[in-house]
Structures are given as structure tokens and as C-alpha cells.
Amino acid sequence: MEPTPTPAEHERPTQAPQPRGLDPEMTAALLDILVGESSIGLYVLDADLRRIPDGMDGVPAPGEAGAGADPSLAAALAAPEVRSLLRRALKEDRSVHQVRCMVHPPHATAREGRVLSVSARPLHDRDRRPLGIAVTLTDTTAAERAQRNLELLGRADTMIGSSLDVFRTAQELAAIAVPGLADGAAVDVLDVVFHGNAPPPGPLLEPATVRRAGFVTVVDLKGHAIYEVGSVRVMQPGKPYAHALADLTPRVVNDLSDDDAAAWLSRDPGRAALFRSVHVHSMVLVPLAARGVVLGLAAFYRAGDSEPFDDMDADVAQKLAARAALSLDNARLYTRERTLARIAQRQLLPGRVPTTWAVETAHAYLPVAAGGSWFDVIPLPGARVALVAGDVWRSGLRAATAMGQLRTAVHAFAAMDLEPVELLVRLHELTATAVVEEATSDLLAQGDGLNHDAVDTDDASPASCLYVVYDPVNRECQAVSAAHPPPVVTPSDGAPYTLDMPVGPALGRGTAEYRLTTFPVPAGSVLALFNQGLVRGRGRAEDGLAALVRALAGAPRRPLKALRDRLMTSVLPEGAEDDALLLLARTRGLGPHHLAYWELPDDPRSAGRARRLVAGRLTEWGEDALIPSAELLVSEVVTNSVRYAEGTIGLRLIRADSTICEVTDSVSAAPHLRLADDTDEGGRGLYLVSRFASRWGTRYSARGKTVWFELPHD
The missing domain is CATH 3.30.450.20 (PAS domain)
Structure with missing residues (x-):
């Protein structure tokens, strides 16, 4: 039997175990x-x-x-x-x-x-x-240093590459590195990069010609000569600079006083003296390369009490250089495209402006932005002339190509002798089609497939165009504009003024609603066609258009080329910011001694009368050599009008650069050139016209049509 605990034992509390402390x-x-x-x-x-x-x-x-x-x-x-x-x-x-x-x-x-x-x-x-x-x-030194480096790289992302300019990008790299990373920074870019070119991919093993593009320092250089921004030199082998380009590997030199540094510095006494004077003791050299292309070299220096560069500093320098190199390559590609665009512009613009009886011309064109500005002087039938100014609102090769297409289209439509409004409407439709094709091509290039709902034409290349036709016979102009500035008119007996005319939508945008403006232009007046780039130049104390109008005062009395130079100096005192275009035209008039007009009845005998009238007037003008051809051709054209038209037939003879004969009737149907068989009794009239005339054609009006042909003077 278990012993029964005493009351005292039963009531004694059980002690909890005492915690044991940690042993040493x-x-x-x-x-x-x-x-x-x-x-x-x-x-x-x-x-x-x-x-x-x-x-x-x-x-x-x-x-x-x-x-x-x-x-x-x-x-x-x-x-x-x-x-x-x-x-x-x-x-x-x-x-x-x-x-x-x-x-x-x-x-x-x-x-x-x-x-x-x-x-x-x-x-x-x-x-x-x-x-x-x-x-x-x-x-926390290392952690804070890493944070500072991250902040430095973050600022570099926003500061480097703000423009497509090589000098500015290089200077931005130097500025972001000093003093955040170094006491001084120098950026040298291969000279070919400034022209849009680049060496073959891979390291540079031959001596490289470089141009100093960026330099920043917080060290007092004490009057020592350095390579100034813009200076060119050859980077010779045997130095760390050339070694970095030869193997595309960064170089960290922590002690410029050791024997190795002294060896190559002894061959560069100017640099050695500078380093000693300002106590430069450490440097990092980083090649600038992007997309496999070597572009230059960035050098970072520390002097005085600054710590030598270490691996973390070299890593930051490489990351800064990589960001800058990509921006430099973008600038190089942009320069290359702009150069190609300028070459294309030069080939697509008129090499020589044709001389016409109607106007004397002079022009100036500054392709600053390599955009799509263009001008033209196009001879038209009836001694008339078309003056054209246009702009594609973009820059680069695509703008130059679009400009060439528009200029070709204007020539083609002008050769059809379309009315100015109809010409601009057709040009608008052509441009609208090209805009959709351009946007579709861009969409396909993105690999998204063709989705017509996704086609966005807002970024495509719209254009402006001003088309002015001057007729020296009635001495008046017809003008129509698609989002282009109106011309400035300086009458022969008055003050210059900007033509008040309606301006329609840009080509390829909106609805093609254009209105014609007709205004008299006395002989000896000056017309000035221009683009926005001319009146938006920099360094001007007054509005560009006002400066142009003011400078045109007294234009009819000045030689046209001298007037052109005066206008460019007055309107662009410090150069242009964009492509600047100016086309001047001084008008001439055709007097009674250059014109002859008759009305012929709708009668078969009118062909004979036309021959006699034309022969008589050519004799008065001293153009007897043209009489046989003129009699044959006018007889054929008048005979066609008598056969197919009704009412009076108009016959006009114009003596200008060539002798022009025009036959007008009331039928709008166009005559067609065809080759007659040997057994055919007719159908050879227009064939003869095409063989003996230098040019011929048909133009239409509200009254009917006019068939014209030209005979060149000896």
C-alpha cells in the first residue's frame, strides 16, 4: 500500500524549473x-x-x-x-x-x-x-555608393540622347560623368561618324582619326593646352587609348606614375605635363560601340585627393558609355539618312529652271532639314507658265521620295493642261492614296498583319502645294492653295501685298475642297512664292512674313537675282531652322504685235481662209520659213472643227518663244491621234500635226476645247 501523503506534503506547491542561462x-x-x-x-x-x-x-x-x-x-x-x-x-x-x-x-x-x-x-x-x-x-558606404551610381545612371537615361546631334550627345555624356563619377571626362568620336558613316564592324586596329566632341572638367587646367571640342587628331597606337579601341575592352589605369604609364606618357609630353600639373593619377578608358560599330572613346579622369577608380567605377563608366554609344549611333544613322535625303533632293529638284517668255525667274533653296520642299516653273500651252511651291511635312529620305512623287505628278497633270483646281484635286487624291499605302506598309512592317481598322494615317506624310498659272496674254494669274502660304505680289506700280485667297486642306487630308483665285498682274510685277521654313528663320526681330513684304518694296526696279539675295539676307539674318524656299518671278506681257485673233464661221471654206490669215501674219512677223508647215497644220485642225463642231471657230496666233497656233470650238470631245491605213481617205490630220509640230495638245474650258500646236523658231 502506498503511503498516504501528509497534509503538509499535499499542500506544498510544486516548484517550476529554473531557466538555465546561455553558456559562454x-x-x-x-x-x-x-x-x-x-x-x-x-x-x-x-x-x-x-x-x-x-x-x-x-x-x-x-x-x-x-x-x-x-x-x-x-x-x-x-x-x-x-x-x-x-x-x-x-x-x-x-x-x-x-x-x-x-x-x-x-x-x-x-x-x-x-x-x-x-x-x-x-x-x-x-x-x-x-x-x-x-x-x-x-x-553603409557601399550601399550608398551603389545608390548614387543608380541615381547617376538614372539621370543619364534622361539626359543623354536628348537630340540627334553627335556633339550634343557627347557633351551630355561628359557632363553627366563630372563630378558624379570623375573629375574630368573627354569624349572623342571617329571623324567618319559625323558624316553618317562608320568603320567596318569589329575592333579598330589601324590609327583612327577622331574628333573631340565633348569635354568637361572641374580641375583647373592652369592654362595648359588641351584638345578643344571640334579639334581633329589621329589616335596613334602604343597608348592605352588605342589599345582600348583595338580590343574593345575598357582600360583602368589606377597609377599614372608607375613605370608602364611613364613609358607611354614619355611619348606624349604635352599630356604628361598636363597630368603632372593638375595631379591626374587615375583614368578609365571605355570604347564607344553600338550595334557592332565602333564610334569612339570616352576617357574619365580623377585627380588630386580623389580616390583611384575601382571595378565598380569602371562598371558605371561602361554603362554610361553604352547609353551614349546607342544615342551616338542613332545620331549617325540620322545623319546618314539626312545626307541621302539631301542627295535625293538634289536629284529630284529641277537642275535648271526653264526660261520662258512669260516670266523671268530666280530662286533660292536651303535644304537645312533635308525635308520635302520643292518648287517648279512649268511652261504651259498658250505661252502661259505654272509656278509651283510645295512642302512635304516631314524630313529624311521618305520625305524626299514623297516630294519627288508629287513633283512628277504635278508635271504630269500640268502636261494634261488641267484647270488649277482640278489639278490640285487630283493631286490630293493621289496623295491620299499614298498616305494610306504608307500607313499600311508601316503596319505590316510591325508584324501585326493587315487590319484595315488599325491603319492610322495621322503619322503619314501630308503635303502642301501652291499652284499659280500666269497668262501673259490677258496678264492675269490663277492661284489655288492646299495648306500652303499665299504668294506675295508686288505690282509694277504699287506696294507689295500678301494675296488674299482661300487656303484649302493639306494634300491627302480632309476633303478636297479648293477654290480658285484670279487676280490681275501687270507686266513687270514680281511674284514671290515661299514656304513656312523661309518665314520661320531664327534671329529675327520681326515677323518673317512682314520682313519679306517689307524687303520686296521696290522689287520691280531691282535685278531679280540681286533681289533674291537681298530677301534671303533680310528674312533669314541668322540662317534657317528648316528647309527654306523662295521662288521669284517677274512677269512679262504679250502686246498686240505678238498676238493675232480671228473668228471663223462654221463653213468648209474656213480652212482656206485660216491658211491665208496665218501666212499673212507670219510674213509680217518675218517668220516666212514657218508658213508651209503652219498652213498645212492649221488647215487640218480647222477642218476637224468644221466637221465636228457647231458655231463660231476661234483662231489665235501667238508669237513668243515659239509660234503657237490655237483653234477653239464648242465641242468638248477630244480628238484622237491614229495611224491611217494606206487605203483610208482621212484620219491623217492629227498625225501630221504630231510630226511637224514641236508640241501639240488639247485643253478644255467651259466653252469647249482648244487644239493647239507649236512651231519652233529657227
């Missing part, structure tokens, strides 16, 4: 985890901020635990910045958490300072009397 080895292992990293130090200081050196209960002193602890962190406890912070924490009896302190060890340079994160907690005894303070020091 376990405590040391824990401290190894806490302070084993070299960037963390854990320290205990007394109330006078003296470090407690001895272990506690066999535990190593904090800060000495862990083989990885950084001894220099303990030295940071003596830094004035840290001690001041700890004194305030003790005095105010409060904890501090992750306070940033910048400390400079003795004899350290400005760049050798350390950034510490300080946390501290006051220590008390059981009666809340201060015993000291526990301090944690974390070295």
Missing part, C-alpha cells in the same frame, strides 16, 4: 552571427563613452566577437560625429535608430570618408541608474 560558448556563437559581418559592429560603452574592454562571464568583448568584425569600425567610435550623437542619447536617455553619420578616418581623403548607420540604446541597472550605452555601427 553559445553566447559567443550568437555574437558571431550578429557581428560576424565586416560591415556591422556591436559595442558597449560606459557612461563616459569608454569602451568596455573585458568580457562578461567569459564572453568575448563585444566588437571582438567574430573573426569577420571590421577593426576600423571600433575606431569610428572616436569620430566626433558619432560621439556627439551618443552623448545626446545618454543625456536625453533615449534610443536612436539608424542615424546616418559621415566619418573621416585620420589622414583620409574627401572620397575616403565612410558612411555609418548608428543605432544606440542606453543601459540601466535595476534601479534605472545609467550604466552606459550599447552601440551598433553598420557600414
